[in-house]
Amino acid sequence: MLKVSNLSISYKKINAVRDISFEISKGEIVSLIGSNGAGKTSTMRAISGLVRAKSGSITLNGEELAGKPPARIVSAGIVHVPEGRQVFSRLTVAENLEMGGYLTRDKRIVRERMEYVFDLFPVLRERLRQKAGSLSGGEQQMLAIGRGLVTGPKVLLLDEPSLGLAPIVVERVFEVIRKLQQGGMTILLVEQNAVDAMAISGRTYIMESGAIVLDGPSAEIAENDEVKRIYLGGKETWATSLLS
Amino acid sequence: MGYFTAQLISAVKLGSIYALVAIGYSIVYSIMGMINFAHGELLMIATFSLWVLLNAGVPFALAVALAILVTALFGILIERIAYRSIRDAGESTQIITSLAVSIFLEALCQAIFNSSSKALIIPDFFSKTFRILDTTVSVIDVVTLACTLILTLAVVLIIRRTAVGKAMRAVADNMEAADLMGIDKNRIITAAFVIGSVLAAVAGILYSGKYTSFSNDMGFMLGVKAFIAAVLGGLGSLTGAVTGGYIMAVLEVFFSGYLPRGVVSYQTAFTFLVLILVLLVRPNGLFGSSNRQRS
Amino acid sequence: MEKVKLRNNPLFRFLAVVLLPLLALLLAAFTGGSYYESVLVLFFINIILAASLNLTNGITGIFSLGQAGFMALGAYASSILTLSEKTKNTMVRNMPEWLAKIQLPFIPALIVAAVFSMLIAGLIGFAILRARGHYLAVITLGMVIVIKSVLDNANNLTNGSRGLSGMARYSTLPVVVIAALLTLFILYRIRISAFGRAMIALREDEDAAASLGINYSTIRLMSFMISAFFGAVGGGLWAHLQRTIAPSLFYFNETFIILEMSVLGGMASLSGAIPGAAILTFVPQILANFSTGFTLFGIQIPQINGLTNIVMSVLFIVTIIFRKQGIAGNSEYIVSSLFDRQTYTGLFKKETYTGFADAFRRKKSA
Numbered sequence: 030m031l032k033v034s035n036l037s038i039s040y041k042k043i044n045a046v047r048d049i050s051f052e053i054s055k056g057e058i059v060s061l062i063g064s065n066g067a068g069k070t071s072t073m074r075a076i077s078g079l080v081r082a083k084s085g086s087i088t089l090n091g092e093e094l095a096g097k098p099p100a101r102i103v104s105a106g107i108v109h110v111p112e113g114r115q116v117f118s119r120l121t122v123a124e125n126l127e128m129g130g131y132l133t134r135d136k137r138i139v140r141e142r143m144e145y146v147f148d149l150f151p152v153l154r155e156r157l158r159q160k161a162g163s164l165s166g167g168e169q170q171m172l173a174i175g176r177g178l179v180t181g182p183k184v185l186l187l188d189e190p191s192l193g194l195a196p197i198v199v200e201r202v203f204e205v206i207r208k209l210q211q212g213g214m215t216i217l218l219v220e221q222n223a224v225d226a227m228a229i230s231g232r233t234y235i236m237e238s239g240a241i242v243l244d245g246p247s248a249e250i251a252e253n254d255e256v257k258r259i260y261l262g263g264k265e266t267w268a269t270s271l272l273s
Numbered sequence: 274m275g276y277f278t279a280q281l282i283s284a285v286k287l288g289s290i291y292a293l294v295a296i297g298y299s300i301v302y303s304i305m306g307m308i309n310f311a312h313g314e315l316l317m318i319a320t321f322s323l324w325v326l327l328n329a330g331v332p333f334a335l336a337v338a339l340a341i342l343v344t345a346l347f348g349i350l351i352e353r354i355a356y357r358s359i360r361d362a363g364e365s366t367q368i369i370t371s372l373a374v375s376i377f378l379e380a381l382c383q384a385i386f387n388s389s390s391k392a393l394i395i396p397d398f399f400s401k402t403f404r405i406l407d408t409t410v411s412v413i414d415v416v417t418l419a420c421t422l423i424l425t426l427a428v429v430l431i432i433r434r435t436a437v438g439k440a441m442r443a444v445a446d447n448m449e450a451a452d453l454m455g456i457d458k459n460r461i462i463t464a465a466f467v468i469g470s471v472l473a474a475v476a477g478i479l480y481s482g483k484y485t486s487f488s489n490d491m492g493f494m495l496g497v498k499a500f501i502a503a504v505l506g507g508l509g510s511l512t513g514a515v516t517g518g519y520i521m522a523v524l525e526v527f528f529s530g531y532l533p534r535g536v537v538s539y540q541t542a543f544t545f546l547v548l549i550l551v552l553l554v555r556p557n558g559l560f561g562s563s564n565r566q567r568s
Numbered sequence: 569m570e571k572v573k574l575r576n577n578p579l580f581r582f583l584a585v586v587l588l589p590l591l592a593l594l595l596a597a598f599t600g601g602s603y604y605e606s607v608l609v610l611f612f613i614n615i616i617l618a619a620s621l622n623l624t625n626g627i628t629g630i631f632s633l634g635q636a637g638f639m640a641l642g643a644y645a646s647s648i649l650t651l652s653e654k655t656k657n658t659m660v661r662n663m664p665e666w667l668a669k670i671q672l673p674f675i676p677a678l679i680v681a682a683v684f685s686m687l688i689a690g691l692i693g694f695a696i697l698r699a700r701g702h703y704l705a706v707i708t709l710g711m712v713i714v715i716k717s718v719l720d721n722a723n724n725l726t727n728g729s730r731g732l733s734g735m736a737r738y739s740t741l742p743v744v745v746i747a748a749l750l751t752l753f754i755l756y757r758i759r760i761s762a763f764g765r766a767m768i769a770l771r772e773d774e775d776a777a778a779s780l781g782i783n784y785s786t787i788r789l790m791s792f793m794i795s796a797f798f799g800a801v802g803g804g805l806w807a808h809l810q811r812t813i814a815p816s817l818f819y820f821n822e823t824f825i826i827l828e829m830s831v832l833g834g835m836a837s838l839s840g841a842i843p844g845a846a847i848l849t850f851v852p853q854i855l856a857n858f859s860t861g862f863t864l865f866g867i868q869i870p871q872i873n874g875l876t877n878i879v880m881s882v883l884f885i886v887t888i889i890f891r892k893q894g895i896a897g898n899s900e901y902i903v904s905s906l907f908d909r910q911t912y913t914g915l916f917k918k919e920t921y922t923g924f925a926d927a928f929r930r931k932k933s934a
C-alpha cells in the first residue's frame with residue numbers, strides 16, 4: 030500500500046537517510062526502530078512532506094507522493110502524528126480535532142470521525158472545551174492521534190507515541206494502536222521503545238545511521254541476538270515474554 | 274468639564290485608529306512572529322487610492338470599497354514578494370526587510386504623487402456636528418468609533434468561530450503541526466495580511482477623513498505608534514492591541530492637553546517614555562503571555 | 569614550500585587593501601575638486617557609523633535602531649562645543665552662560681561629545697538592555713523619537729527645530745581618514761579580544777554564554793556604550809562637514825541609512841562597514857544625477873522624486889532575500905589585512921614575493 034523506494038534525505042551536506050526502501054501492506058503495523066539520529070523521524074517527515082527527499086520515490090497505492098506538499102499528502106490519505114505530540118496548545122480539544130478535518134469539505138463526515146475518536150478516547154469528550162495545553166501528556170498524545178484520525182487517513186504514521194509517557198499510559202496507547210489495526214488501519218510506527226513496538230507490529234525494520242540494516246517479521250527480529258543486545262537490553266518484559 | 278470631555282473624545286477617536294492598526298500588527302505577529310513595519314504604509318495606500326478614485330469621479334461609497342480592496346491587494350503583494358522568502362530568517366532580518374518595504378512604498382508614493390500635502394474631500398455629511406452633553410461631536414467621530422467596534426468584533430468572530438480563523442490560530446500555535454493537518458499556511462498567512470490590510474485601510478481613510486490633509490509620510494509614524502500600542506497591550510493579543518491603542522491615545526492626548534506650558538512640547542517624548550517604562554516592567558505587554566511557543 | 573592562497577599573501581593584501589586604496593584616495597583628493605572631496609569625507613564618516621552599528625547589531629546581537637540618536641548627540645554636543653560664544657549667543661536664545669562660554673578645539677570637542685553620548689547610552693542602556701529582539705528594536709526606535717523630541721524642544725540648548733549652523737568645516741579628508749582608521753582599529757582590537765569573543769558567544773547563544781560565566785548584561789551594556797561613542801564621533805564629524813544641523817536630520821531616514829550600510833555590507837563584520845558605506849555614499853550621488861530626469865535609449869524619463877529611496881530600498885530587499893549575511897558575510901578580510909602586522913612585516917620577507925608570483929601563476933593556469 031505505502032511503498033518507499035530508494036529514499037535519500039540530506040540536510041545541508043549531511044546525509045540523514047541513505048537509499049532506504051520498505052513497504053507496508055494494507056492493515057499492517059510495521060515498526061521502524063533505531064537509536065537516536067538513525068533517520069527514523071527524517072523518513073517520516075519525508076513521507077508527510079515536511080522535508081523534501083533528495084531522491085527516491087514514495088507511493089501510496091501507486092500514486093507518487095514524493096515532493097508533494099503536506100496538504101496533498103494528507104488528502105491522499107497519509108497522516109503523520111508527530112513526535113512530542115505537537116497539539117495546538119492554545120486551541121481547545123474540540124478545535125484541535127476540527128483542525129484534523131480542515132481539508133474535509135463535508136463536515137458531517139468530520140463529525141462522524143470525531144465520534145469514532147471519542148469512542149477510542151472517551152476522555153477527550155470530557156475535555157472538549159479545555160485548552161489542549163492543559164491536558165496531561167497522555168491525553169495530549171491521545172488528542173494528537175485523534176486529530177490525525179479526523180483527517181480520515183488510510184495510513185497512520187506514528188512518531189514515538191510512547192515518548193515521555195507513564196508506563197500505564199503507554200500500555201493504553203498501544204492498546205489503541207492495536208484496536209486501530211483491527212479496524213483496518215495501516216500503521217507505520219517509529220519507536221525507541223523497541224520492545225513494545227515489536228510486540229505490536231507484524232514486521233520490523235531496523236535503521237542505523239540512515240540505512241535499514243535488518244528487516245523481517247517482528248518475532249524473528251526480536252530473536253536476533255544483535256537486536257536483543259542493542260535494543261532489548263536482554264531484559265525480560267511483558268512484551269518479550271509475550272513474543273517468546 | 275467640557276475640556277476634559279473634549280480631550281476624552283479626541284483620545285477615543287485617535288485610539289480607535291491606533292486600535293485598528295494595532296490589530297493588524299498583532300495578527301501578523303502572532304502568525305509569523307514578525308513585525309511588519311510597513312503596515313503603517315497601508316494607511317497611506319488606502320488614503321491615496323481613495324483620493325485618486327474620488328478625483329476620478331467615482332462615487333464615495335464605491336471609492337471607499339475600492340480603496341480598501343486596493344489596500345488588501347497591496348498587503349497580499351507585500352507578503353508574497355518581500356516576506357515569504359524571509360519567513361525563517363531571524364527577527365532582525367524581518368524587521369529590516371519590513372523597514373525597507375516601508376521606505377520603498379513611501380518613496381514610490383512620493384515619486385508618483387510628489388510629497389506635497391493633499392486634501393481629501395469627503396461628503397459634507399461626515400463633518401456635520403452635534404452636541405453630546407457639553408461637547409461637540411462630528412459624524413466622522415461617531416463613524417470612527419462605530420467602525421472600530423464593528424471591525425474589532427468581526428475580527429474576533431472570524432478568529433474564534435470560522436474555519437479560517439481557527440486555522441490561523443493553529444498556524445500561530447504550531448506551524449508544523451498545522452502543516453501536518455494539511456493546512457496551507459501560505460493561504461492562512463495571506464488571509465492574515467488581508468484582514469490586517471482591511472483594518473489598516475479603514476483606519477487610514479478614517480484618519481485622513483478626519484484631518485482632511487495627508488501626504489506620503491502619513492503612515493510611518495502612525496504605524497510606529499500603533500505598533501507600540503500593540504506591544505504595550507501584548508503582541509499577539511487582540512484585547513491587548515485594542516487596549517494598547519486606546520491607552521496610547523489617552524497618554525498622547527492628555528499629555529498634550531494637561532502638561533504644563535513649557536513641558537507640553539515634550540509630549541511625544543513623554544508618551545514614549547511611559548511606554549518604555551511599561552515595557553520594562555512588563556516586557557510582554559499588558560495582556561501578553563510570557564511563554565509563547567513557536568516551532 | 570607551502571602553498572599560500574593569493575588572497576592571503578602579505579604582498580597581495582598590502583596591494584589590495586593598503587596601497588591601491590591609498591593611491592585611489594590620493595588621486596581622487598588631488599584631482600577631484602571640492603565636490604569629490606566632500607563625498608569622500610562623507611564616505612569615511614559613514615564607515616564610522618556603519619562600523620559602530622555593526623558592533624551592537626552584528627557582533628553582540630543587540631538589535632538597535634537607535635544609532636541616529638547617538639549620532640545626533642555627537643553632532644549637537646560637538647557643535648555646541650566648537651562654536652564661538654558670539655555665534656552661540658546670536659543664534660540660540662538664553663543659552664546657559666557657562667555653556668555659551670566654552671569653546672574647544674575640534675578634536676577635544678569631538679571626544680567630549682563622544683564621551684557624553686557614551687554616558688547617555690550607559691544610562692539608557694542600563695534601563696533598556698533587558699529587552700530583547702523586537703522589543704529592543706522598538707525601544708531603541710522610541711529612543712530616537714525621544715531624542716529628536718528633546719532636540720526639537722530644548723530651545724536654549726539646541727535652538728529647537730531650526731538647528732545649529734555656522735560650524736567650521738573641520739572634517740577634512742585627512743581628519744576623517746584617520747578617524748575612520750582609528751575607529752576600525754579600535755573596534756577590531758575589541759572584536760579579537762577576549763571581550764569581543766564574549767560578545768560573539770553572547771550573540772550565538774545567550775544561555776550557553778551565561779553558563780560559561782560570561783556576565784552578559786555588562787557586555788551588552790559595554791557594547792552599547794562603545795557603539796554610542798563611535799556613533800557620536802560619526803555624528804560630530806558629520807556636523808562639521810555639513811556645517812548645519814537640525815533635529816529632523818537625525819530621524820528615521822538616517823536610522824535607516826545607517827542600518828542599510830550595516831546590513832548591505834554585512835552586519836557581523838567590521839570590514840562590511842566599508843562596502844556598505846561605499847554603496848550608501850556613492851550610489852545616491854550617482855542617482856542624484858538622474859533624479860532630475862534623463863534620457864534613456866531616446867526615451868525621456870521625467871523627474872523622479874525619491875528615486876534614491878526607491879533604488880536603495882529595492883537593492884536592500886534583494887540583498888536580504890539573496891544574501892542576508894551581506895557583502896562581507898563573516899569575513900574580516902579587509903580590516904584584518906589592514907591591521908595585522910604580517911601585512912607589513914611580510915613585505916620584508918623573500919618568500920612573500922616568491923609566493924606571490926607562484927600563487928599568481930597558479931591562478932592564471934587554473
